[in-house]
Amino acid sequence: xxxxxxxxxxxxxxxxxxxxxxxxxxxxxxxxxxxxxxxxxxxxxxxxxxxxxxxxxxxxxxxxxxxxxxxxxxxxxxxxxxxxxxxxxxxxxxxxxxxxxxxxxxxxxxxxxxxxxxxxxxxxxxxxxxxxxxxxxxxxxxxxxxxxxxxxxxxxxxxxxxxxxxxxxxxxxxxxxxxxxxxxxxxxxxxxxxxxxxxxxxxxxxxxxxxxxxxxxxxxxxxxxx
Amino acid sequence: xxxxxxxxxxxxxxxxxxxxxxxxxxxxxxxxxxxxxxxxxxxxxxxxxxxxxxxxxxxxxxxxxxxxxxxxxxxxxxxxxxxxxxxxxxxxxxxxxxxxxxxxxxxxxxxxxxxxxxxxxxxxxxxxxxxxxxxxxxxxxxxxxxxxxxxxxxxxxxxxxxxxxxxxxxxxxxxxxxxxxxxxxxxxxxxxxxxxxxxxxxxxxxxxxxxxxxxxxxxxxxxxxx
DNA sequence: CAATTACTGATTGTCGACAATGTGGCGCGG
DNA sequence: CCGCGCCACATTGTCGACAATCAGTAATTG
Numbered sequence: 001x002x003x004x005x006x007x008x009x010x011x012x013x014x015x016x017x018x019x020x021x022x023x024x025x026x027x028x029x030x031x032x033x034x035x036x037x038x039x040x041x042x043x044x045x046x047x048x049x050x051x052x053x054x055x056x057x058x059x060x061x062x063x064x065x066x067x068x069x070x071x072x073x074x075x076x077x078x079x080x081x082x083x084x085x086x087x088x089x090x091x092x093x094x095x096x097x098x099x100x101x102x103x104x105x106x107x108x109x110x111x112x113x114x115x116x117x118x119x120x121x122x123x124x125x126x127x128x129x130x131x132x133x134x135x136x137x138x139x140x141x142x143x144x145x146x147x148x149x150x151x152x153x154x155x156x157x158x159x160x161x162x163x164x165x166x167x168x169x170x171x172x173x174x175x176x177x178x179x180x181x182x183x184x185x186x187x188x189x190x191x192x193x194x195x196x197x198x199x200x201x202x203x204x205x206x207x208x209x210x211x212x213x214x215x216x217x218x219x220x221x222x223x224x225x226x
Numbered sequence: 227x228x229x230x231x232x233x234x235x236x237x238x239x240x241x242x243x244x245x246x247x248x249x250x251x252x253x254x255x256x257x258x259x260x261x262x263x264x265x266x267x268x269x270x271x272x273x274x275x276x277x278x279x280x281x282x283x284x285x286x287x288x289x290x291x292x293x294x295x296x297x298x299x300x301x302x303x304x305x306x307x308x309x310x311x312x313x314x315x316x317x318x319x320x321x322x323x324x325x326x327x328x329x330x331x332x333x334x335x336x337x338x339x340x341x342x343x344x345x346x347x348x349x350x351x352x353x354x355x356x357x358x359x360x361x362x363x364x365x366x367x368x369x370x371x372x373x374x375x376x377x378x379x380x381x382x383x384x385x386x387x388x389x390x391x392x393x394x395x396x397x398x399x400x401x402x403x404x405x406x407x408x409x410x411x412x413x414x415x416x417x418x419x420x421x422x423x424x425x426x427x428x429x430x431x432x433x434x435x436x437x438x439x440x441x442x443x444x445x446x447x448x449x450x451x452x
Numbered sequence: 453c454a455a456t457t458a459c460t461g462a463t464t465g466t467c468g469a470c471a472a473t474g475t476g477g478c479g480c481g482g
Numbered sequence: 483c484c485g486c487g488c489c490a491c492a493t494t495g496t497c498g499a500c501a502a503t504c505a506g507t508a509a510t511t512g
Contacts, residue, residue: 007291008291008464008465008466009465009466010279010465010466011291033492033493034493034494035492035493035494043466043467044466044467044468045467045468045494046272046466046467046468046495046496046497047465047466047467049494049495050276050279053236053276053280054279054280054283057280057283057284058283059377063494065233065234065237065473065474065494065495066472066473066474066493066494066495067473067474067493067494068492068493068494069494077373078373078374081372081373081374081375082374084322084372085372085374085375085378088314088315088318089314092314096310146307146310146311147303147304147307148304148307148308148311148382148385149307149311151285151381152311152378152381152382155377155378156374156378159374234494234495234496235495235496236495236496259462259463260463260464261462261463261464269496269497270496270497270498271464271497271498272465272466272467272496272497272498273495273496273497275464275465289464291464291465291503291504292463292464292465292502292503292504293463293464293503293504293505294462294463294464295464
């Protein structure tokens with residue numbers, strides 16, 4: 001059995017707010033007024049303030065002393081930077097996996113995830129596919145064996161999820177995505193790190209360009225970008 | 227003139243604790259008891275706890291619910307991971323600078339920093355040299371133009387500074403360090419990114435091996451590693 | 453005598469109230 | 483009519499007190 005862990009109230013508030021942000025329920029630029037949210041959620045202002053402050057440290061919220069906190073706005077350049085950094089982290093992970101001889105162990109899990117992904121694709125469930133997609137990349141990072149990398153990745157992956165949620169990604173073909181991932185897993189199985197990195201970067205760049213191209217209208221929907 | 231900004235008390239406490247940790251005044255494994263520290267520093271327990279929680283998000287402090295927080299212990303593998311990630315971030319920055327044609331602008335600042343570094347080396351001031359060394363690498367990151375990278379770097383650079391403080395780095399020759407940095411700046415000036423990356427990685431690996439080799443006795447001084 | 457349970461002391465988590473700070477509007481003087 | 487300064491409101495920041503939880507110890511029971 002899994003241990004029943006009662007997270008501190010503050011942590012639960014943090015998780016709730018973070019989920020709301022990365023799922024696009026709280027849009028960039030939206031004000032997070034302490035007194036309102038505290039009453040709405042049902043916690044004290046101090047507890048909520050801690051949560052907001054924690055999210056500001058994670059970079060999801062912008063706070064200025066004695067001013068209302070807002071969900072961080074995302075400029076086009078922020079998106080470019082985000083996907084660029086993402087490529088760097090994943091490329092590093094792939095190279096480490098191959099160099100450490102962990103390729104076989106990793107792909108065995110990656111293939112299993114691809115199978116799950118295929119199931120979601122057949123049901124046209126975008127939310128499930130996104131969730132499993134993240135599992136794929138999390139697995140890649142974990143098998144690098146670098147825990148600090150995992151910490152940095154977590155921060156980046158959150159923002160990626162947020163961007164994906166905001167851009168209603170008119171994902172062309174869900175099955176194509178599954179194929180892309182399976183392809184990457186195959187190349188890793190062959191221990192060809194550079195080929196895998198190339199595929200990964202191409203894949204990420206494609207998605208990034210797709211989103212950046214339509215970003216103005218997404219950002220305009222909220223507060224005008226900048 | 228610079229605007230006089232009165233930081234909130236909580237942020238000042240955070241900065242004070244963070245400085246104490248990265249400068250080695252608070253050693254890994256040391257307990258951070260709320261009531262004690264609050265009285266000692268002269269703030270309320272709530273404010274101090276916020277600060278401790280913030281530092282736990284930065285990864286400098288380990289907290290378990292309803293348990294005493296401690297300064298995060300650093301295993302040998304943590305150090306290896308740290309310097310490995312550091313290499314990744316800086317390599318990325320160098321490649322971006324050269325690719326974006328920012329090499330000339332960057333090296334002009336880097337050379338100036340090297341001059342300052344030389345002054346510190348002549349006075350055998352290790353603390354000054356460390357401070358200027360960080361400026362060098364911060365500049366490198368900043369000129370990459372990627373703000374998200376700067377955020378991740380900040381987190382990594384803090385830990386690096388902590389490790390350097392803890393290992394009383396019997397720095398062989400301070401002037402040699404200056405030469406190493408100047409050499410890197412020169413290669414960047416030639417727009418040879420890969421050569422610069424090679425030099426940088428060699429330099430970082432050397433320092434990392436040096437520290438890892440003697441890490442057990444450093445960690446043992448506090449709580450036994452692990 | 454051993455294992456379990458209940459208690460005690462210490463520490464962290466949560467809260468409501470109060471102080472500090474910033475913003476917008478009103479009134480006054482030019 | 484315009485500009486300046488003052489005032490009240492809203493929001494954030496800080497605090498001390500109380501509740502929840504944990505580790506270690508002593509008492510209890512088979």
